[in-house]
Amino acid sequence: MPDQTSQKQKQKQKPPGHGALRADAQENRDRILRAAREAFAAQGIDVPVAAIARRAGVGVATLYRRFPTRDSLVTEAFAEELSHCVSVLDDALADPDPWRGFCTVIEKVCLMQAADRGFTQAFLTEFPDQADFARERSRAEENLALLVRRAKDAGGLRQDFEPSDVTLLLLANCGVTVGSGEDAATASRRLAAYLLQAFRAETATALPPPARLDLRRVGGPSA
Amino acid sequence: MPDQTSQKQKQKQKPPGHGALRADAQENRDRILRAAREAFAAQGIDVPVAAIARRAGVGVATLYRRFPTRDSLVTEAFAEELSHCVSVLDDALADPDPWRGFCTVIEKVCLMQAADRGFTQAFLTEFPDQADFARERSRAEENLALLVRRAKDAGGLRQDFEPSDVTLLLLANCGVTVGSGEDAATASRRLAAYLLQAFRAETATALPPPARLDLRRVGGPSA
Numbered sequence: 001m002p003d004q005t006s007q008k009q010k011q012k013q014k015p016p017g018h019g020a021l022r023a024d025a026q027e028n029r030d031r032i033l034r035a036a037r038e039a040f041a042a043q044g045i046d047v048p049v050a051a052i053a054r055r056a057g058v059g060v061a062t063l064y065r066r067f068p069t070r071d072s073l074v075t076e077a078f079a080e081e082l083s084h085c086v087s088v089l090d091d092a093l094a095d096p097d098p099w100r101g102f103c104t105v106i107e108k109v110c111l112m113q114a115a116d117r118g119f120t121q122a123f124l125t126e127f128p129d130q131a132d133f134a135r136e137r138s139r140a141e142e143n144l145a146l147l148v149r150r151a152k153d154a155g156g157l158r159q160d161f162e163p164s165d166v167t168l169l170l171l172a173n174c175g176v177t178v179g180s181g182e183d184a185a186t187a188s189r190r191l192a193a194y195l196l197q198a199f200r201a202e203t204a205t206a207l208p209p210p211a212r213l214d215l216r217r218v219g220g221p222s223a
Numbered sequence: 224m225p226d227q228t229s230q231k232q233k234q235k236q237k238p239p240g241h242g243a244l245r246a247d248a249q250e251n252r253d254r255i256l257r258a259a260r261e262a263f264a265a266q267g268i269d270v271p272v273a274a275i276a277r278r279a280g281v282g283v284a285t286l287y288r289r290f291p292t293r294d295s296l297v298t299e300a301f302a303e304e305l306s307h308c309v310s311v312l313d314d315a316l317a318d319p320d321p322w323r324g325f326c327t328v329i330e331k332v333c334l335m336q337a338a339d340r341g342f343t344q345a346f347l348t349e350f351p352d353q354a355d356f357a358r359e360r361s362r363a364e365e366n367l368a369l370l371v372r373r374a375k376d377a378g379g380l381r382q383d384f385e386p387s388d389v390t391l392l393l394l395a396n397c398g399v400t401v402g403s404g405e406d407a408a409t410a411s412r413r414l415a416a417y418l419l420q421a422f423r424a425e426t427a428t429a430l431p432p433p434a435r436l437d438l439r440r441v442g443g444p445s446a
Contacts, residue, residue, distance in 0.1 A: 175398020187434035198417040203426040211403055211410035
């Protein structure tokens with residue numbers, strides 16, 4: 001079994017001659033990842049491994065040979081989306097208007113959540129043995145915190161915006177996307193637009209206190 | 224079995240000499256309703272009837288003797304909350320400031336939803352044979368529509384607020400309350416405050432189009 005890093009490179013770029021897997025093994029691997037992504041997107045990351053194997057048309061033993069732990073399957077399935085998320089944040093930090101950057105991040109993350117039920121869950125779950133995933137995730141969280149600070153300093157984002165309000169937004173968006181079926185993207189866009197209006201510094205009036213919502217809340221079984 | 228109306232009167236006022244149920248039967252009835260309310264609040268209205276009977280400490284046959292259909296149990300369990308909801312709307316319509324009335328309704332309904340997972344579901348489910356419940360519900364919906372119109376006319380509520388935005392808010396609040404556990408009320412209050420700021424006419428900027436969200440959306444299995 002190659003290590004996480006070379007797996008990820010393989011999955012993304014499929015370099016010729018990587019050589020660790022025979023062609024049929026590679027095909028199984030791709031098929032399992034595809035099935036896992038579809039299942040996670042539709043039902044969240046708690047789908048039984050057996051259901052993913054069935055969907056992929058492989059045996060459970062084959063699945064475990066490619067992905068010895070459930071965590072390795074989840075993190076591999078979402079590696080690309082996590083990278084996308086990190087690059088969305090990098091772009092936002094490069095925007096000369098931090099408030100515009102913040103709005104873009106919120107809009108894009110809400111749409112990612114609407115398109116894929118599993119992603120926010122995966123993003124927010126601790127995978128102790130998946131160092132690469134954890135590192136990327138930490139980078140995303142730090143960049144978000146930095147963006148929030150800059151958007152406040154620039155006078156765009158209200159001063160009483162709390163880190164837990166990101167969680168509040170993701171939980172709200174989760175309820176909206178899960179509940180609105182095929183209209184998820186439209187509903188999510190409208191919710192994000194409403195909340196961004198409420199987050200603007202110039203419209204701010206007093207708010208009730210924030211809830212103690214750690215970001216990990218969103219990854220729970222009900223999310 | 225007495226009809227719905229007399230059942231409801233009995234449950235609310237327990238008039239002496241109503242006489243349809245013996246003391247032990249009445250006690251069973253109360254116990255079942257209490258168990259049903261607790262179960263619906265915690266898990267939503269799809270809890271199996273057998274689980275409610277177990278919680279109440281009665282047999283399933285006894286439960287069905289008191290409540291011959293599941294619908295009769297659900298509507299009876301929520302009759303009081305529905306009346307409360309109707310009176311919240313009546314009060315709001317009596318407020319000389321329709322925008323303030325609208326805000327109060329949103330805040331109260333969000334807190335009701337946070338306190339009781341089952342209520343919004345029950346409110347939004349069709350119960351074809353429960354005419355009393357349906358009548359109260361229709362009254363609540365008509366009054367809400369009237370309040371929205373008045374709040375717009377008075378210049379408090381933005382003109383592009385759509386009926387489906389009430390559904391959007393309830394779905395968002397559902398996600399927030401389900402996901403935030405014991406902090407549900409605090410989180411719900413903060414979400415409602417943010418959204419009400421976004422709904423105000425004076426802060427309105429262009430919004431993406433509304434989703435086709437019928438209120439019935441909130442009552443689904445995922446709510």
